[in-house]
Amino acid sequence: MEQLVDNRYRIGRPLGSGGMAEVYLAHDDVLDRDVALKVMSGRYADDEEFVERFKREAQSAAALSHPNIVSIYDRGEDASDTYYIAMEYLPGGTLKDRILERGALPPETAAAVALQIAEALQAAHAKGVVHRDIKPHNVLVTSSGDVKVGDFGIARAASSSTMTKTGFILGTAHYISPEQAMGEPVGPRSDLYSLGVVLYEMLTGTLPYDAETPIGIAMKHVNGYLAPPKILNPTIPDGINAITCRLLAKSPNDRYADAGELIEDLERVLEGLSPSNDTTRMMIHGTNTTGSSQRTTAMPPPGREDYGRRRRRWFVPVLLLLLLLTAVGGIAYSQVGGNAVQQIPVPSLENARSIEEAQAIADEFKVVPGARRESREVVGAVVEQDPAPGEEAARGSTITVDLSSVQVTDLPNVEGRPEEEARDILDEAGFDVEVEVSESSTQDDGRVVSQDPAGGKGETAEVGSDVGITVGSGPAEAEVPELAGQAPEQAAAILADVGLELGAQAEAPSESVPAGQIVDQQPVSGTELRRGSSVSVTVSTGPDLPDLFPIPDVRGQTAETAQTTLWNALFASEVVEVRSNLPAGTVVSTIPAANTPTDPYAVTVTVNVSSGPPPAPEPPPQAAPQEAQQAAP
Known part of the structure; x- marks a missing residue:
């Protein structure tokens, strides 16, 4: 059943989730449009501080209106204490998705994206709103290539009381500013630092700082060495x-004063010009991007090629030297007297499970991250290195390692298998299974008819990712089978095989069908019924036997009395006289005999009434006396 929020927003599929809320694709029934609906997690409904924070989010976000900021349409609370924010729905994906799919972006593209993010921040900062959580996950890229910043999830008006206490880091560790990591008050320049991290990631495909724990990452923002992006991607x-390096300065005072100043620099470099003198000066003399104001960390100032060749020919040797220093991590050097740099074998790092572990193995080299890509290794593990193991390289030079960004494994093909078997196979392979049910042929009932993503030989997917399977439910309608002559238990099994159910059971006598077997059904066999419907049956009780009553015992009664007695017992009768030693008119017997169970409507009782004893036999005739004498000898 679809959930309706505030009698207006019809919840659809989930789009994402965060610490505060779940985001769904929803339909606004009032304005007939799709929206992204952020619904506060129910487990926080009783947390007053959390509810206030959610309301502040809605209020601060709704105050912003800019082409590069996700629009807020509505916010409120429904009768069930569900707090929500209705936002502009943008099909497409996040900037993080693009980076993971394609790796580093072309430098000009990265700068153009950063420009649009900066324009969004300029509008927010003008309203006194600091985003506090700028990261590529919160930057949406539309199908037309437009960029919009969303999820002002932990934003607050810069003038309001802080929610950031000492020791409490608000934001995502990889993208927080040094002052944010230290629990200090943050302002617009903190957002610019986070934008610098995003720009760095777009340019190189990797992050400027990484560690095994969020605290470790945060501390690297505070005092870690920043490898300029050009070291990782010389095409920048x-x-x-x-x-990028100015945005990532440790001190807020060394960064751009505001988003407007950054926008001017980005527009200049996109037009092929040099950035501002302040930015150029910082790159020449060094900024606090490394934790030390004495280290120069990046390339010389850029400019148009013709202009650079005409005006700065003296700088070419210096530039070449800096390029050499960059190529070996700023460590390579020549010993006094012209001795060559010591060459040593490069160790194998391909079993290292993190860049920190790789650095510990190659402690005589500088290990820097290269590309991130899918592999069968755990996330963060080294999958390839350059130079290769065993090659000779200068002590202190750079080893570039490609890291696993996503751990993948073989994805089995489970199409055609029974649902439970398919679940077991995918679960054992390390995937989460999502099941949908769809109409299918009878043969595919209960079996997997499709899977997404498709599996099979050579197919892989991220370990722990979702694999959707569609299980056939059989056709929508089923043909009612013939049930006559079956016992009810057998009929129920036959119906279940085609997706139907046994319904009401009546009883009726039958002269031809044995008791306990079905004699009739509704609907009749051959009828098409929607699956899940029921079929009613009539079960035979056997032949319809009449009710039997015992013949009354009327022996010794008079014929008239006997017939009256039989009549009162519902028996018709007829009188037949028989010879008997009983007095005439006395009942001798009945047919059927007395007490015989008999159907009174099917039998006429014959009452045998005595007509008296039979007559005595006549004596034989006597001979005459004269004749007897004559006969004597």
Whole structure:
């Protein structure tokens, strides 16, 4: 059953979730449009501080209106204490999705995306709203390529009392500013630092700082060494490299004063010009991007090629030297007297499960992250290195390692298998299974008819990811089978095989069908019924036997009395006289005999009434006396 929020928003499929809320694709029944509906998690409904934070989010986000900010349409609370925010729905994906799918973006594309994010931040900061959680996950890229910043989930008006206490880090560790990591008050320049992390990730496909724990990552933002993005991707123009490094300055005072100043620099480099003098100066003299104000960390200032060749020919040797220093991590050097840099074998790092572990193995080299890609290794593990193991390289030079971004494994093909068997196979392979049911042929009832993503030889998917399977439910309608002559238990099994149920059972006598077997059914066999419907049956009780009553015992009664007695017992009778030693008119017997169970409507009782004893036999005739004498000898 679809859930309806505030009698208006019809909940559809989930789009994502976060610490505060779940986000769903929903339909606004009032305005007939799709929206992204953020619904506060029910487990926090009784947390007053949390509810207030959710309301502040809605209020601060609704105050913003800009082409590069996700629009807020509505916010409120329904009768069931469900707090929600209705937002603009943007089909497409996040910037994080794009980076994971394609790796590093072309530098000009990355700068153009950063420009749109900066324009969104400029509008928010003008309203006194600090986002506090800028990361590529919160940047939506539409199908037309437009960029919109969403999820002002932990934003607050810069003028309101802080919710950030000492020791409490608000935001995502990989993208927080140093002041955020230290629990200090944050302002618009904190958002610019986070944008710098996003720009760095777009340019290189990797993050500037990583560690095994969020606290470790946060501390690297505070005092870790920043490898300029151009070290990882030499195709990055100097101007974009310089802008990125200025955004990632440790001290807020060394960053851009505001988003407007950043926008000007981005527009300049996209037009092929150098960034501002301040940005250029910081790249020449070094900024606090490494935790030390004395280290120069990036390339010389960019400019148009012709202009650079005409005006700065003296700088070419310096530039080449800096490029060499960059290529070996700023460590390679020549010993006094022209001795060559010591060459040593490169160790194998391909069993390292993190870049920190790789650095511990190659402690005489500088290990830097390269591309991130799918592999069968755990996330963060080294999957390839350059130089290769065993090659000779200068002590202190750089080893670039490609890291596993997603651990994948073989994806089995479970199409055609019974649902339970398919579940077991996918579960054993390390996947989460999502099941949908769909109409199918009778043969596919209960079996997997499709899976997404498809599996089979050579197919892989991320370990722990969702695999959807569609299980056939058989056809929508089933043909009613013939049930005559079956016992009810057998009939129920026959019906279940085609998706029907045994309904009401009546009883009726039958001269031809044995008791306990079905004699009739409704609907009749051959009828098409929707699956799940029931079929009623009539069960035979056997032949319809009449009610039997005992013949009254009327022996010794007079014929008249006997007939009256039989009549009162519902028996018709007829009188037949028989010879008997009983007095005439006395009942001698009945046919059927007395007390015989008999159907009174099927039998006429014959009453045998005595007509008296039979007459005595006549004596034989006597001979005459004269004749007797003559006969004597």
